[in-house]
Amino acid sequence: MPKExxxxxxxxxxxxxxxxxxxxxxxxxxxxVAADGVEAMxxxxxxxxxxxxxxxxxxxxxxxxxxxxxxxxxAQIKQDDDLKTIPTLILTTSEAEADIVKSYRLQANxxxxxxxxxxxxxxxxxSINDFxxxxxxxxxxxxxx
Amino acid sequence: MNSVRxxxxxxxxxxxxxxxxxxxxxxxESKYHGLLEAAPDAMVVVNQGGDIVLLNLQAEKxxxxxxxxxxxxxxxxxxxxxxxxxxIADDLRSAEDALAQQIGTGIExxxxxxxxxxxxxxxxxxxxxxxxxxxxxxxxxDISARKTDxxxxxxxESKYRGLLEAAPDAMVVVNQSGEIVLLNLQAEKxxxxxxxxxxxxxxxxxxxxxxxxxxLADRLRSADDALAQQIGTGIExxxxxxxxxxxxxxxxxxxxxxxxxxxxxxxxxDISxxxxxxxxxLQKVKELYRSNEELEQFAYFASHxxxxxxRMVASYTQLLARRxxxxxxxxxxxxxxxxxxxxxxxxxxxxxxxAYSRVGSKGMNLxxxxxxxxxxxxxxxxxxxxxxxxxxxxxxxxPIVLADEMQLIQLFQNLVANAIKYQKSGIPLVHVSAAKNxxxxxxxxxxxxxxGIDPQYxxxxxxxxxxxHKREEFAGTGIGLAICKKIVERHGGRxxxxxxxxxxxxxRFTLAASKGKS
Numbered sequence: 162m163p164k165e166x167x168x169x170x171x172x173x174x175x176x177x178x179x180x181x182x183x184x185x186x187x188x189x190x191x192x193x194v195a196a197d198g199v200e201a202m203x204x205x206x207x208x209x210x211x212x213x214x215x216x217x218x219x220x221x222x223x224x225x226x227x228x229x230x231x232x233x234x235x236a237q238i239k240q241d242d243d244l245k246t247i248p249t250l251i252l253t254t255s256e257a258e259a260d261i262v263k264s265y266r267l268q269a270n271x272x273x274x275x276x277x278x279x280x281x282x283x284x285x286x287x288s289i290n291d292f293x294x295x296x297x298x299x300x301x302x303x304x305x306x
Numbered sequence: 307m308n309s310v311r312x313x314x315x316x317x318x319x320x321x322x323x324x325x326x327x328x329x330x331x332x333x334x335e336s337k338y339h340g341l342l343e344a345a346p347d348a349m350v351v352v353n354q355g356g357d358i359v360l361l362n363l364q365a366e367k368x369x370x371x372x373x374x375x376x377x378x379x380x381x382x383x384x385x386x387x388x389x390x391x392x393x394i395a396d397d398l399r400s401a402e403d404a405l406a407q408q409i410g411t412g413i414e415x416x417x418x419x420x421x422x423x424x425x426x427x428x429x430x431x432x433x434x435x436x437x438x439x440x441x442x443x444x445x446x447x448d449i450s451a452r453k454t455d456x457x458x459x460x461x462x463e464s465k466y467r468g469l470l471e472a473a474p475d476a477m478v479v480v481n482q483s484g485e486i487v488l489l490n491l492q493a494e495k496x497x498x499x500x501x502x503x504x505x506x507x508x509x510x511x512x513x514x515x516x517x518x519x520x521x522l523a524d525r526l527r528s529a530d531d532a533l534a535q536q537i538g539t540g541i542e543x544x545x546x547x548x549x550x551x552x553x554x555x556x557x558x559x560x561x562x563x564x565x566x567x568x569x570x571x572x573x574x575x576d577i578s579x580x581x582x583x584x585x586x587x588l589q590k591v592k593e594l595y596r597s598n599e600e601l602e603q604f605a606y607f608a609s610h611x612x613x614x615x616x617r618m619v620a621s622y623t624q625l626l627a628r629r630x631x632x633x634x635x636x637x638x639x640x641x642x643x644x645x646x647x648x649x650x651x652x653x654x655x656x657x658x659x660x661a662y663s664r665v666g667s668k669g670m671n672l673x674x675x676x677x678x679x680x681x682x683x684x685x686x687x688x689x690x691x692x693x694x695x696x697x698x699x700x701x702x703x704x705p706i707v708l709a710d711e712m713q714l715i716q717l718f719q720n721l722v723a724n725a726i727k728y729q730k731s732g733i734p735l736v737h738v739s740a741a742k743n744x745x746x747x748x749x750x751x752x753x754x755x756x757x758g759i760d761p762q763y764x765x766x767x768x769x770x771x772x773x774x775h776k777r778e779e780f781a782g783t784g785i786g787l788a789i790c791k792k793i794v795e796r797h798g799g800r801x802x803x804x805x806x807x808x809x810x811x812x813x814r815f816t817l818a819a820s821k822g823k824s
Contacts, residue, residue: 174618181625254614277613277653279621279628 163189164294167217169201169234170194170252171226178279179221182286187294193217198229202237205244216302219293220249222269224260232263239268246300248293347430348446352381354439356390368448370420381444388415389429389444417446426453475558476574480509482567484518496576498548509572516543517557517572545574554581598666605663609656616656620649651781658785661716662770665792670710672797674820677750678704680711681738684718688726697726697734704740705748706820713793714817718752720786721813725754727780728811747799748819753812759805768801790815 164187170176176194183190193214195201201222204211220238224231231251238244248270253260256274264272273289276282342349342360348368351360358376366373369384376383382390392413417427428449434441470477470488476496479488486504494501497512504511510518520541545555556577562569623645631639678701685692685699692699699722707714718738725736735755743749759767759774766772768791773784794801794815805811 172618174622178621178625254617275617277617277620277657278650279624282621 163191164219165191165193165215165217166294167193167195167201167204167220169198169220169222169226169231171196171223175223175275178282179286182283183290185283186287186290190290190294191215197227198231198234200228201226201234202229205238205241205247217247218299219289220247221252221289222249224251224253224255224264232267235264235267235269248297248299250289250293345445348448350376350381350384350444350446351434352389352442352444354441356381358384359441365446368419368446369417375420384418385415385427385429385446386418388413392431414449417448425450473573476576478504478509478512478572478574479562480517480570480572482569484509486512487569493574496547496574497545503548512546513543513555513557513574514546516541520559542577545576553578602663602666605659609659609663613653613656613660616649616652620646620653623649651783654781655783655785658783658789662785662789662792665713665716665789665796670713670796672708672710674706675709675711675714676704677707677709677714677740677748677817680709680714681718681722683715684722687715687719688723691723691726695726695729695734697736699726699736699738701738702740704738704750707748708818708820709797710793713796717790717793717815720790721752724786724813725752725756725811727782728754728756728775730757742819743816745816746819747816749814749816751812751814753810755810757811758807758809759803759811760807761805764803764805767803 166183168176168179170179180192183192193204195204201220203209204214205217205220207214222231222234226234231253235249235251238247238249245268249268251260251264251269251272252275253273254275261272273285276285342362345362345364348365349360349362350358350365353359358379358381361373361376365376369376371384380390413429413431415427415429416424418424426449428447430445430447432443432445434443470479470490473490473492476493477488477490478486478493481487486507486509489501489504493504493512497504499512508518541557541559543555543557544552546552554577556575558573558575560571560573562571623642627642627646630642681701681704691697722736722738726734732755737753738750739753740748740750763774767774768787769784770788771784772788773782775782790813791801794817797817799816799818801813801815803811803813
């Protein structure tokens with residue numbers, strides 16, 4: 162059964178890199194992309210054009226986003242009874258301690274830095290696939306919509 | 307003329323009525339004799355004709371005559387000027403008037419001895435009624451000693467005044483009650499008062515605080531002690547001008563002995579200019595500090611923000627190389643290889659530059675830490691390079707030092723990494739040790755058996771972006787040792803290298819010892 166991933170990322174370069182990295186790691190992945198926080202929440206709540214959106218198995222969330230930033234998205238996910246069980250991973254270039262602390266306080270499942278080199282990024286994506294999409298046992302999906 | 311007569315004979319010569327006069331004077335003598343002889347001053351009684359009619363032993367002594375040599379003689383013999391004239395009536399006034407004008411006032415004149423020697427005297431006149439009219443008793447005091455003193459004092463004062471006026475600072479002499487007794491021109495100028503507006507006034511008027519208090523005795527100390535504590539030290543206070551404006555001053559106090567007790571001379575320097583210069587300097591230092599901080603912030607943010615687009619370039623050229631190597635032509639492969647290499651070198655540069663600016667922008671967390679622990683952590687971080695090169699890194703027992711732990715780890719890491727990297731073939735041997743130097747600081751040494759460094763480059767290698775090798779020989783950005791230097795200097799230490807090309811290098815740096823025992 163294919164895995165559904167929501168990537169919240171405004172940089173198309175990063176989006177493509179992530180797609181390429183996941184393509185090499187696991188062919189059975191549907192990578193959905195939201196370019197800002199507002200769109201991400203609409204996707205998760207199946208609002209508007211996202212009425213038929215699947216419930217993701219994993220959210221990859223950048224912190225610095227237009228309209229609604231990643232911290233707010235994270236807060237909303239973790240305050241939502243229906244959404245809070247979805248593993249939400251912060252994937253960002255920020256190494257600021259304040260961002261790390263705040264993300265965990267908001268119940269991020271983990272905090273990851275985007276590696277500078279592509280081979281390192283590939284291996285990170287591979288780790289995510291091996292751990293979050295393969296080994297981790299998640300609660301059964303709530304009956305969708 | 308030393309003959310002392312217990313009962314001096316008074317010889318009277320009154321040309322008009324010798325007998326009556328003699329009788330009268332005899333009475334008088336018995337009346338005044340005791341008084342006369344007991345007087346500490348020379349006493350001479352003179353009639354209105356200016357003749358001496360009576361004198362005492364002191365008068366004999368003072369003028370060097372025997373009594374009989376003076377009696378009946380003109381008083382001008384012993385007081386040539388200024389006395390006889392005063393007794394004599396002239397056209398304008400009667401004899402009584404002439405005398406009355408002189409009574410009770412001290413008149414300074416010159417006395418002349420038998421030997422012709424002269425000396426300053428002070429006369430006090432008093433009238434003595436007698437049958438022949440009014441006689442005059444003159445008490446004559448030799449004031450040589452006083453005159454000498456006065457002259458000396460006057461000289462001293464004029465010297466002192468000269469000194470006072472010549473001084474470049476305002477000078478104010480104050481008594482123990484805090485009143486101004488003397489001041490110079492500079493003081494007038496500096497405080498904007500005329501001299502007469504300040505003399506006798508409280509010094510508090512011009513120095514509101516901190517000066518008068520220093521002169522006063524309190525329960526804990528005497529006036530002398532109070533003053534002694536302040537002598538010679540520059541005291542910074544505030545002066546107040548007549549127009550109430552204030553300015554910073556520096557006081558130097560010195561004691562001045564006087565008849566009225568100890569006075570205090572205060573040299574008062576207007577230090578507005580110095581203060582302004584100090585404030586200006588402080589401001590400049592602050593500005594420099596801020597601009598330096600801004601520069602470091604700039605370096606940090608610039609390198610951080612450059613990292614993002616560079617990540618794209620590097621990642622996609624890598625991806626390109628991965629996907630299309632061997633699928634295009636040989637030129638394409640080579641071009642892509644250069645692009646990948648350039649991008650990854652730039653990434654390393656930016657990473658190192660970030661590390662360099664972090665050393666400056668991050669606050670220091672100075673604690674007593676184990677330098678041995680820091681070295682061990684550095685070796686853990688370098689595990690890959692150590693295993694790859696087969697390097698043998700050893701160390702002596704290392705001390706507790708006062709340092710920022712993260713920075714000390716980085717320092718060891720950079721130095722050991724260099725020691726391993728710049729090697730000829732063979733096993734890199736690195737040894738770390740520490741010893742107390744003469745300044746009681748710890749001097750660390752990181753010694754290797756590597757390539758060594760030509761002495762002409764000893765300074766240069768610690769500069770930013772300075773490299774001694776081509777990148778093809780040894781990869782690097784030329785930032786590592788600049789980071790080391792910055793770390794050591796931020797800790798108040800020094801870093802240096804000792805080496806001979808081909809014989810290994812020893813890098814030395816100093817760190818403060820632990821505050822406690824080490």
